[in-house]
Amino acid sequence: MDNFSQMQAFLWAHEHGNFSVAARANGITPSTVSKLISRLENRLQVRLFQRGNRSLTLTEEGSAYLVSARKVMNAMAEADSLAEAFPTQVSGALRIHTMTTFAKHQIMPWLPEFMATYPGLTVDLQVGPQYVDHFDQGLDIAIHSGVLPDSSRVARKIGESAWIICASPEYLARKGTPNHPEDLLNHDCFNFAFNSTWNNWQFRVDGETVTVAIKPKAVFAQGDLQRDIALNGGGIVKLAQFHIGADLKAGRLVPLLQAYDIPSKEPIYLIYTHRKHLSPRIRVFRDFLEQKLKASPWD
Missing domain, CATH: 3.40.190.10 (Periplasmic binding protein-like II)
Incomplete structure (x- = not known):
């Protein structure tokens, strides 16, 4: 960071031709500008300016350093402009x-x-x-x-999403609608093929949380396969609301046992x-x- 400050002070001093004028134009003290340029010259082991009573003149080394310093500052300005464009020029x-x-x-x-x-x-x-x-x-x-x-x-x-136990109207017309969580034991139900809390079918019964150990007719690696079999009248599934919300709205799937829902969302x-x-x-x-x-x- 100090190297950058030294380079910036050098460019200001060259632009204004005087330490005091450069300092006032950039809101710092003349002694700060003088110290920064002295440190720069010590670091480079060359004299960059010939100091006059009222003006500064670049040395041969100073002229060479000016070319490089301007390239560095221009590159930094270009980098900043690219960063400012990121929000609208995403790639x-x-x-x-x-x-x-x-x-x-x-x-x-x-x-x-x-x-x-x-x-x-x-x-x-x-x-x-x-x-x-x-x-x-x-x-x-x-x-x-x-x-x-x-x-x-x-x-x-x-966001958050509830898990809904549901079936198609066709399945319910054929097999009947479960009225109590234990009724699921007599229905065709489906689950995920991997170990997950999504396979836990829990209800609120008489003020207590109850898990019904359903015996899945089949298990599937993807929720969409469960949705497909439910839409085709195959049985009862438990799926996320973000997944089947449109099916519930359209009546293609019917929510079940809502009186026993545990009021929580995932x-x-x-x-x-x-x-x-x-x-x-x-x-x-x-x-x-x-x-x-x-x-x-x-x-």
Whole structure:
């Protein structure tokens, strides 16, 4: 930092031709300018100015240093101008990992608009049912719900979603509607194929939390497969509201056992590495996503 101050003082002194005038023009004392240039000359082991009573004249070494100093200052000004343009001239590759269902139902509908807004940006959208920390491998953003492992990552809550037990009207017409959580033991139910709290079917019965140990007819690695089998009349599923909100609104799926719901919602997090000096490509995606989710579209 001191080297920069010395170079800046040198350029000011050359511009104004006098230490005192240069100091007044830049809000510092003449002695400060004099000391900075003396340190610069000592560091370079050359004299840059011939000091007159009222003016300064560059030495041969000073003229050579002036050329290099101007190049450095111009390069810094160019770098600053590029940084100022980052918010509107976003470019590069944005790497995202999220749940398959969140990508399909909450990102893909507006992703074309986002890419048209930032044409210099390419998107690498990776999907999987569970959170993975691949930031050391170039990942920029992860979007996941539920309980996250302790880490130094920044987890910014962007929404919350209930889990809904539901079935299609066709299935209920054929097999009947369960009126009590224990009735699920006599129905065709489906779960995830991996170990997850999402497989716990919990209810509030007589003031107590009760877990019903359903016997899944089949298990699936992806929530969309559960949704598909439910829409086709296969049975009862428990899926996130952000996933099936449109199906519930349209009546394609019917919520069940709502009188026994536990009134809680699962948080959804946007995860990245640092809070300060956030990359422009991450910042614009975060802002775009939060704007799209502002109205809780799945409620």
